[in-house]
Amino acid sequence: MSGYQLAQLNIATLKAPLDSPLLKDFVDNLDRINELAEGSPGFVWRLKGEGNDATSLRPLDENVIVNMSVWKDVESLNHYVYRTVHVEILRRRREWFERGVEAHMVLWWVKAGHTPTVAEALSRLDHLREHGPSDHAFNFRTPFLPPDAQPEETPFLSGDECPAT
Numbered sequence: 001m002s003g004y005q006l007a008q009l010n011i012a013t014l015k016a017p018l019d020s021p022l023l024k025d026f027v028d029n030l031d032r033i034n035e036l037a038e039g040s041p042g043f044v045w046r047l048k049g050e051g052n053d054a055t056s057l058r059p060l061d062e063n064v065i066v067n068m069s070v071w072k073d074v075e076s077l078n079h080y081v082y083r084t085v086h087v088e089i090l091r092r093r094r095e096w097f098e099r100g101v102e103a104h105m106v107l108w109w110v111k112a113g114h115t116p117t118v119a120e121a122l123s124r125l126d127h128l129r130e131h132g133p134s135d136h137a138f139n140f141r142t143p144f145l146p147p148d149a150q151p152e153e154t155p156f157l158s159g160d161e162c163p164a165t
Contacts, residue, residue, distance in 0.1 A: 004146035005044055005112050006071045009121035010105040012097040014063045018055055026089070026096045030055070033086055037069065040084065042076020045069060045115060059118050068121050070110065074143050077107075081140075103128050106137050109146045 016022040030053045037043055047068040049056035055065050071077040080086055106125040110116055124137040133142035 002073070002146045003112050003148050004109040005114075006073055006077055006107055006146075007068070007110045007116045007121065007124075008071065008077060008105065008107050009066060009068045009116075009118075009125055011060065011064055011066050011100075011125070012093070012104065013061070013100065014065060015096055015098060018065075023096050025092070027055075029089055033089055036084060036086060037080055040076065040080040042072035043069070043080070044071055047118070057118065059122065066118060066121075068116065068118065070116065073146075074107065074140070078140060103139065105139060107139060107143070108137050109135075109144075 014023065018027055034046065034053055037046060047054040047057070047066070054067055057066055058064060059066060069077075071080075081090065103125065106121070106128045108124045127134075128137035128139065131137075133139055133144070135144045135147070138144045
């Protein structure tokens with residue numbers, strides 16, 4: 001068993017304020033999707049601001065929301081994101097969020113028990129944007145093994161196609 005866990009950050013630029021009619025379905029599904037995450041195999045922790053989600057935290061811009069969590073491994077997070085009802089929300093993301101031109105999601109390994117900060121996560125996202133995937137910051141398409149992985153272990157490959165597109 002690894003002494004590391006997978007941290008993830010994703011950011012999204014809102015098309016309208018959270019209390020607008022445009023974002024009603026997104027906001028109405030937050031609790032349900034967060035409960036699904038918390039009940040999913042491999043879930044460890046998620047960022048919360050005021051209330052039960054992180055939408056009140058705006059470290060980049062008033063129009064940018066963040067989501068951050070920690071998981072047992074890449075497989076657990078990938079299953080939650082792409083193989084549960086979460087994918088239904090993911091498929092609708094263009095209704096609610098601007099299409100980004102830069103990476104909006106980053107994965108990285110943290111020591112088990114470490115709770116990453118938003119500043120740490122944003123630093124990893126910047127690193128991914130500047131240098132591409134590496135063992136310091138990566139994505140689902142190019143995953144890296146935890147630092148204590150045995151050499152014969154193979155990385156999790158999620159495939160080239162995102163089922164949410």
